[in-house]
Amino acid sequence: MDRKEFIKKFAYGGSILLTAPVILSACSSDDDDFVPNDPNEPDTDLTIDLSSSTYSDLGTIGGFVYEGNIMIFRTGESTYLAISKICTHQGCTVAYNHTSGDVLCPCHSSRFTTAGAVVSGPATASLKTYSVQKNGDILTIS
Numbered sequence: 001m002d003r004k005e006f007i008k009k010f011a012y013g014g015s016i017l018l019t020a021p022v023i024l025s026a027c028s029s030d031d032d033d034f035v036p037n038d039p040n041e042p043d044t045d046l047t048i049d050l051s052s053s054t055y056s057d058l059g060t061i062g063g064f065v066y067e068g069n070i071m072i073f074r075t076g077e078s079t080y081l082a083i084s085k086i087c088t089h090q091g092c093t094v095a096y097n098h099t100s101g102d103v104l105c106p107c108h109s110s111r112f113t114t115a116g117a118v119v120s121g122p123a124t125a126s127l128k129t130y131s132v133q134k135n136g137d138i139l140t141i142s
């Protein structure tokens, strides 16, 4: 092996050695550390003004809106549900599916009811649910 060839092989091998820890850490089991419904999560009150055009989809029963990491559904004349958009499997963002009427996770296809219960996994824990209080045109979600 001549000097040029040695340097080429050394540089190639060195770059693999230097990038391996980065690649391996990206595939580590840290992805499995997601803690669903963490009781230490800080409580946050969210206020929704139903008279605002931003939330006009809540004007009809069956309507829903996204606000931050929360989905809010109008379930009756003055009843609402609020659930987290964070999948309890590994933390992907779920979305409401109009066709099925379920909440679906795009990452590994977990399905939830609009009340947050698991329909099918791999998720095994329900989506976090929030309490919703209505006072006039104001919803308080906590």
Ligand code: FES
Pocket (backbone or CB within 6 Å): 087, 088, 089, 090, 091, 092, 105, 106, 107, 108, 109, 110, 121, 122, 123
């Ligand atoms: S993160 Fe939602 S199913 Fe895996």
